[in-house]
Amino acid sequence: MCGIVGIVSSKEFPVRGELLARLKKLEYRGYDSVGFATSEGLVMRGVGELSKFIVRVPAELEAKAAISHTRWATHGGVTEANAHPHSDCEGKLFIVHNGIIENYEELRKGLEKLGHCFETETDSEVIAHLLEERLKRGGMKSALMSLIREAKGTFAVLALRKGEERIYAAKRDSPLALGIAKGGFILGSDIYAFSDATDKAVFFDDDEIAVVDAKGYEFFDAAGKPVRKKVTRFKWARQEEAGHGHAHYMIKEIHEQPLAAERLIRSLETEQAKKVGKLVGMMRRAKRVVLVAAGTSYFAALLGVYFLNRQNVMAHTLIASEFENYVYVDKSTLVIAVSQSGETMDVVSALKFAKKRGAKIAAIVNVPHSTVQRMSEVSLEMMAGQEVCVAATKTFTNQVIAMLFLASKFGFHANFESLPLQIEKTIAANEGKAKALAKELKGRNDVYIIGRGISYPSAREFAHKLKEIAYVHAEGMMGGELKHGTLALVEKGTPVFSLMPAGDVDIVSNTKEVEARGGRVIRISTATDSDFSIPAENGGVFAILSVVIGQLLAYHIAKERGLPIDKPRNLAKSVTVK
Numbered sequence: 035m036c037g038i039v040g041i042v043s044s045k046e047f048p049v050r051g052e053l054l055a056r057l058k059k060l061e062y063r064g065y066d067s068v069g070f071a072t073s074e075g076l077v078m079r080g081v082g083e084l085s086k087f088i089v090r091v092p093a094e095l096e097a098k099a100a101i102s103h104t105r106w107a108t109h110g111g112v113t114e115a116n117a118h119p120h121s122d123c124e125g126k127l128f129i130v131h132n133g134i135i136e137n138y139e140e141l142r143k144g145l146e147k148l149g150h151c152f153e154t155e156t157d158s159e160v161i162a163h164l165l166e167e168r169l170k171r172g173g174m175k176s177a178l179m180s181l182i183r184e185a186k187g188t189f190a191v192l193a194l195r196k197g198e199e200r201i202y203a204a205k206r207d208s209p210l211a212l213g214i215a216k217g218g219f220i221l222g223s224d225i226y227a228f229s230d231a232t233d234k235a236v237f238f239d240d241d242e243i244a245v246v247d248a249k250g251y252e253f254f255d256a257a258g259k260p261v262r263k264k265v266t267r268f269k270w271a272r273q274e275e276a277g278h279g280h281a282h283y284m285i286k287e288i289h290e291q292p293l294a295a296e297r298l299i300r301s302l303e304t305e306q307a308k309k310v311g312k313l314v315g316m317m318r319r320a321k322r323v324v325l326v327a328a329g330t331s332y333f334a335a336l337l338g339v340y341f342l343n344r345q346n347v348m349a350h351t352l353i354a355s356e357f358e359n360y361v362y363v364d365k366s367t368l369v370i371a372v373s374q375s376g377e378t379m380d381v382v383s384a385l386k387f388a389k390k391r392g393a394k395i396a397a398i399v400n401v402p403h404s405t406v407q408r409m410s411e412v413s414l415e416m417m418a419g420q421e422v423c424v425a426a427t428k429t430f431t432n433q434v435i436a437m438l439f440l441a442s443k444f445g446f447h448a449n450f451e452s453l454p455l456q457i458e459k460t461i462a463a464n465e466g467k468a469k470a471l472a473k474e475l476k477g478r479n480d481v482y483i484i485g486r487g488i489s490y491p492s493a494r495e496f497a498h499k500l501k502e503i504a505y506v507h508a509e510g511m512m513g514g515e516l517k518h519g520t521l522a523l524v525e526k527g528t529p530v531f532s533l534m535p536a537g538d539v540d541i542v543s544n545t546k547e548v549e550a551r552g553g554r555v556i557r558i559s560t561a562t563d564s565d566f567s568i569p570a571e572n573g574g575v576f577a578i579l580s581v582v583i584g585q586l587l588a589y590h591i592a593k594e595r596g597l598p599i600d601k602p603r604n605l606a607k608s609v610t611v612k
């Protein structure tokens with residue numbers, strides 16, 4: 035994972051106020067450690083979040099070229115030594131890397147035999163030494179060509195040589211973009227890094243190299259042949275960094291849901307109507323529709339399957355990381371990726387696999403111009419705006435709305451007009467209750483959430499929120515499956531949430547089975563006397579609103595527990611490694 039940013043400029047820029055301020059925008063990609071290197075050869079690294087590190091960086095420090103990195107640890111512990119940038123033996127070449135060099139042990143052994151000394155436990159350091167070694171035979175371009183040839187795995191790499199105001203870049207699978215700004219260029223893992231400075235970007239394709247200085251840029255393919263690149267103009271809503279009036283981004287984003295929902299519905303009915311038509315056409319022509327996603331997006335996809343199957347569209351879904359193993363795709367399959375970031379490596383890999391098998395590719399994404407969007411023939415945008423908190427809230431809701439909207443074209447009933455207001459009412463009527471219940475549950479470590487049919491994916495997402503934000507071991511499961519084993523864990527006082535859409539008589543029985551064993555049942559239903567009452571007139575709406583309760587509860591339990599809500603431990607918002 036990790037985020038990388040590099041800047042080359044004709045004028046000196048402040049490292050703290052410019053380079054690190056841009057890196058902060060990529061902190062959602064990882065926040066284990068941080069570091070930068072300037073073309074003067076100054077390197078600083080630190081463990082933990084950028085806000086702790088930045089105060090150590092002199093405000094007056096300037097550079098004309100610099101690279102930086104925010105890390106989500108994969109190989110090697112969270113230590114200052116393992117923080118990027120890494121350098122060659124002489125301290126004259128620095129690299130930052132996002133991705134995983136799969137054959138790093140083999141490369142490292144070979145380089146050690148040639149006398150290279152390694153100082154970290156990371157896979158990334160091998161890049162610096164490999165470039166150093168290959169530079170003995172030629173220039174940086176050919177050294178990067180060697181990297182592309184010799185390294186297995188994924189990488190977006192920025193390299194800087196001491197004394198040169200120039201950045202070298204190469205990428206495979208991990209995302210990398212070049213922003214064309216006034217007076218210079220900004221390289222970043224995605225457009226967030228420079229969306230406030232320019233609306234013009236060049237996206238790297240796999241196995242491409244770029245050489246960038248203040249005057250211009252050149253792209254080359256793996257064989258060193260120049261490549262003409264398209265400049266893309268992008269539109270992206272900027273996110274204010276502070277002053278949003280909420281204690282955390284998570285609660286801000288929960289409250290943004292009515293607006294985000296309305297924006298998406300309007301857009302699907304107007305500016306995105308053509309794309310909706312195209313996607314629906316592709317769905318009609320396909321023999322089967324397979325949705326692919328990870329984490330929260332998978333639960334939204336699961337709801338999509340429910341909606342579509344009800345309308346006799348043959349639909350399946352599978353967690354992206356197991357896609358190749360458990361799903362059959364061929365030329366007659368339409369694969370729809372569902373992804374907030376559009377950069378999740380598991381999803382990208384699944385799409386590559388599907389493409390190879392001849393399947394058609396479409397997507398529902400939040401971040402425009404992301405890798406997934408660029409791989410897709412047609413792509414709907416979620417229009418949720420930037421989501422900063424690691425936990426998905428408003429993007430989940432909008433993913434489900436997008437699914438409902440597609441299903442409605444096949445006859446699934448949903449009232450889109452009233453949905454934003456219903457979300458608003460749900461939050462208003464239940465936030466106080468969630469706060470109160472959070473006080474009661476803050477000491478509990480095992481919680482169950484049961485749902486059947488349309489409520490089952492919501493039960494899973496409800497549990498997912500409790501796990502990642504409140505660190506509660508929560509299991510979201512099929513209500514009917516409880517009695518086949520898990521019921522053994524229910525004892526006096528065990529909290530069990532029951533998602534009870536109107537008319538679901540079987541969940542009523544499952545709930546009673548829990549109650550009979552002394553479980554502490556918390557009912558979420560449309561009945562006004564339930565623990566959490568939601569104004570859902572149909573199943574699709576119920577599925578969304580019941581998750582909103584889970585979001586509120588996870589937030590307030592985490593708050594009670596004093597947890598780092600927007601940046602939970604060990605996680606990152608965009609997971610760009612397998």
Ligand code: AGP
Pocket residue numbers: 328329330331372373374375376377378381424425426427502606607608609
């Ligand atoms: C959501 O709360 C999680 N942070 C995580 O499960 C996320 O949904 C998953 O990593 C998929 O991300 P994507 O939607 O950007 O592909």
